[in-house]
Amino acid sequence: MARSIVQEFTKGLWDEVPPFRLVLGLCPVLAVTKSVENGIGMGVATTFVLVCSNVLVSSLRKVIPAKVRIACYIVIIATFVTVVELVMQAYAYPLFLKLGIFIPLIVVNCIVLGRSEAFASKNGIFRSLLDGLGMGIGFTLSLSALAAVRELIGTGDLTIWEKPIQVFGPSYQPFSFMVEAPGAFVALGLMLCLMNLVGKK
Amino acid sequence: MREMIKMLIVLTILATLSGGLLAAIRDGTKDRIENQVLEFVKGPAIRSILEGATNDPIVDRFQIKDGDVERTFFVGVIDGEPRAVTLEMFGKGGYGGDVGLMIGIDTKDDKLIGVGVTTHAETPGMGAKAKTDPNFVEQFRDLTLEDPLNVTADGGSINAISGATLTSRAVCSAANDAVKIYEKLKPQLAEKLKEFNK
Numbered sequence A: 001m002a003r004s005i006v007q008e009f010t011k012g013l014w015d016e017v018p019p020f021r022l023v024l025g026l027c028p029v030l031a032v033t034k035s036v037e038n039g040i041g042m043g044v045a046t047t048f049v050l051v052c053s054n055v056l057v058s059s060l061r062k063v064i065p066a067k068v069r070i071a072c073y074i075v076i077i078a079t080f081v082t083v084v085e086l087v088m089q090a091y092a093y094p095l096f097l098k099l100g101i102f103i104p105l106i107v108v109n110c111i112v113l114g115r116s117e118a119f120a121s122k123n124g125i126f127r128s129l130l131d132g133l134g135m136g137i138g139f140t141l142s143l144s145a146l147a148a149v150r151e152l153i154g155t156g157d158l159t160i161w162e163k164p165i166q167v168f169g170p171s172y173q174p175f176s177f178m179v180e181a182p183g184a185f186v187a188l189g190l191m192l193c194l195m196n197l198v199g200k201k
Numbered sequence B: 001m002r003e004m005i006k007m008l009i010v011l012t013i014l015a016t017l018s019g020g021l022l023a024a025i026r027d028g029t030k031d032r033i034e035n036q037v038l039e040f041v042k043g044p045a046i047r048s049i050l051e052g053a054t055n056d057p058i059v060d061r062f063q064i065k066d067g068d069v070e071r072t073f074f075v076g077v078i079d080g081e082p083r084a085v086t087l088e089m090f091g092k093g094g095y096g097g098d099v100g101l102m103i104g105i106d107t108k109d110d111k112l113i114g115v116g117v118t119t120h121a122e123t124p125g126m127g128a129k130a131k132t133d134p135n136f137v138e139q140f141r142d143l144t145l146e147d148p149l150n151v152t153a154d155g156g157s158i159n160a161i162s163g164a165t166l167t168s169r170a171v172c173s174a175a176n177d178a179v180k181i182y183e184k185l186k187p188q189l190a191e192k193l194k195e196f197n198k
Helices: A005-010 A017-023 A027-033 A036-059 A068-089 A093-102 A106-108 A108-121 A126-157 A181-200 B002-049 B134-138 B166-195
Strands: A157-161 A163-166 B062-068 B069-078 B081-094 B099-104 B113-119
Touching: A017 A108, A017 A126, A027 A093, A027 A106, A027 A126, A027 A181, A036 A068, A036 A093, A036 A106, A036 A108, A036 A126, A036 A157, A068 A106, A068 A108, A093 A106, A093 B002, A106 A108, A106 A157, A108 A126, A108 A157, A108 B069, A126 A157, A126 A181, B002 B069, B002 B081, B002 B099, B002 B113, B062 B166, B069 B099, B069 B166, B081 B166, B099 B166, B113 B134, B113 B166
Parallel strands: none
Antiparallel strands: A157 A163, B062 B069, B069 B081, B081 B099, B099 B113
16 A cells, blocks of 8 residues: 555654554653643654654665664664754753653654654655654644643643743633643543544544 | 674664764753753852843853862952852752752952852742742842851841741851852952953
């Protein structure tokens, strides 16, 4: 079942959107989605790593020996993750403080390794680039959507960039359960349910 | 056998390239990261202490060797003179560990300008007020260096944060340590500040 170039890109946005359809990489999904800002930051960082590692893995796919392929992928992925970490420290330090340990943890994010193994190692460079980009954007959008729900209900604000915007006004009583860990599971479960309902048809 | 060698070569080359790339990026971002850490972790405390300074104290910093440790001083130019310095000390015995405190000293009048908490692990709403409650740190403004600082419970003049005597004590002890170090390093400090004047 050959896909067209466009489908290679768009499948990451809906049909195979990572956290909801593939149900991969849930650790950052649950942990950092306290505010939209964190969600976007995490999503952009992961997208960068996905695109770069997909392109590199795909271009080296004929050189890398099958027996050590996972080790090679990890070296490639870890390199790009460290690049992201350093650049984020240098240019967006407040965001780095908030995301903290979850940036280095992108290395073990199943989406990144999963795309290298399942897609980039079998497809051409251009298709891998589109696949990484689509998956990354899908991941970013999912994180932002989940974060928006949690932050809006949990605090009544939306933080897109640095300053929170009050949506419900000062009289809103925050339902802070939603910004804590159990709220993440509940929100994720409800969103999965919603996705399945919409996709059922 | 050939496969073995190929594996070795590929992995070695990959790891080498990755190491080289990371070293290059680290070199390129090192200074910026250091500045960012200073700006966001220590910057707010420094700026609140050196309110009237006309320079950027984070850029105008220098180090003085004190035995084995390097102490970093941030200089504030007040009334056209580099007369204020701030340094960071860690007060032992806070409720959640050491309390990082930035202490500002006026080298001309020999007095404490003010203090500000930088890093801490105190309880939110209790000890953490040392950082957020302006009334607490206000007490450290314009004090002489002669009398050691103490909370009222220990016979001093500082009103401890209610429910957080340990934190308040840690802040006082950090301030006292800073004064000791200042007295000790005064000659070197004066020299450095003179250089700065040019």
